[in-house]
Amino acid sequence: MATLTRQPLAPLALDSPAAPREGLGTLATSLVGSEILRIAAEVRQLAAEGKPVLNLTVGDFSPREFRIPAELEAGIARALAAGQTNYPPSDGVAELRSAVRDFYAEALGLDYPLEAVLVAGGARPVIWAAYQAILDPGDTVVYPVPSWNNNHYCHLTGARGVAVETRPEEGFLPTAADLAPHLAGATLLALNSPLNPAGSGFRRDQLAAITHAVVEENRRRGPGAKPLYLLYDQIYWLIAAERAPHATPVDLVPEAAPYTVFVDGISKAFAATGLRVGWAVAPPYLVTRMRDLLGHVGAWAPKPEQLATAEILGAPGCARALAATVRDAIDQRLAALDRGLGALAADGLPVRHLPPAGALYLSLHLDLIGRFGSNRAIRQHLLHEAGFAMVPFHSFGTRDDNGWFRLSVGAVGVDEIPPALERVRAALG
Ligand SMILES: Cc1ncc(COP(=O)(O)O)c(C=O)c1O
Structure with a gap:
């Protein structure tokens, strides 16, 4: 059998700024990456460092919490x-x-x-x-x-x-x-x-x-x-x-x-x-x-x-029944957020949310633009000070200073929610 020589290709700048990016088409070079995925990578990094993080970012399910039917x-x-x-x-x-x-x-x-x-x-x-x-x-x-x-x-x-x-x-x-x-x-x-x-x-x-x-x-x-x-x-x-x-x-x-x-x-x-x-x-x-x-x-x-x-x-009836099981598990999480955020608001913190309306999501408003200047800065503050990870609405095309955020519950356990909201209380207090 002929011996295969492995060619060291990395020195040819396969994946470095020196690679001929200029030669790519404008469609590819002008693509904007997904901000949600960027935020998710930041969250993963914090979790890898052993910090407690309630990950309310990706519109996905953790198979640990939501197994397929x-x-x-x-x-x-x-x-x-x-x-x-x-x-x-x-x-x-x-x-x-x-x-x-x-x-x-x-x-x-x-x-x-x-x-x-x-x-x-x-x-x-x-x-x-x-x-x-x-x-x-x-x-x-x-x-x-x-x-x-x-x-x-x-x-x-x-x-x-x-x-x-x-x-x-x-x-x-x-x-x-x-x-x-x-x-x-x-x-x-x-x-x-x-x-x-x-x-x-x-x-x-x-x-x-x-x-x-x-x-x-x-x-x-x-x-x-x-x-x-x-x-x-x-x-x-x-x-x-x-x-x-x-x-x-x-x-x-x-x-x-x-x-x-x-x-x-x-x-x-x-x-x-x-x-x-x-x-x-x-x-x-x-x-x-x-x-x-x-x-x-x-x-x-x-x-x-x-x-x-x-x-x-x-x-007959199967799709609705299986989806109802998913919906019930989502509703438990949305209800826990609804209760906890309601309690923060009742205590005078600058927090307001829309009643859970279904799907995977809850909309949260933080009246902190005066203090932080942008949704980005508010998000960073709560991520690093409270391990509370969410996606600003400006990732969905709105302005960066409206104070609205998406909380997505498919990757979190019900029990993780109350301690995370206590961390938010401390970070906003
Ligand atoms: C509104 C909406 N449409 C479509 C999709 C994509 O669905 P799929 O994973 O089946 O491609 C998503 C995923 O987050 C979504 O939020």
């Missing part, structure tokens, strides 16, 4: 044992596509044909494909802030993002009056409910008014003109607060169906962020294009995960 795990194992390890069809296995179609009909009252369902490796590829399929460089995307990652998806498509500020009184969701001035000439309106970062969901009347505005704008444009599309990311809907039933634009205003792209998946509903199963439900002419785009990237969901998800969605 046993049914999902068993279904994946069965599919693997049955040798389901080859390429799935590029729009998803037929079992899962029909299960999504039937589940949407039964649970959301949306009667779509099979050709309207596209499965991919999580919600992210679906959002990317929708942006790519709909937008040309320079097209306008309207999105409310705070919201998750629309700025990055605009950058990836060369679209012009119009960020519309929202208010705490509205749970940080936009109203039709907020959006209406920006819709003329826009190509995409990107909405998310329940909302990352606030957890709040649209009221039916609020969403109906927005959807009517989209339909009206398309009526004005007439056939032949490029329409205004509505991206409706409902990835958290199965874990929305029980008292706030989820609403969809197409159920409220069926005329919006030709322009609406639903984004959904199992990442949050089944605490299964690492399994990578998401889907779009959209008009078939658009789904075909999105499928072709994703086919070139190969961003398919793994076949065993698709088949296991199909079994769960297909079993």
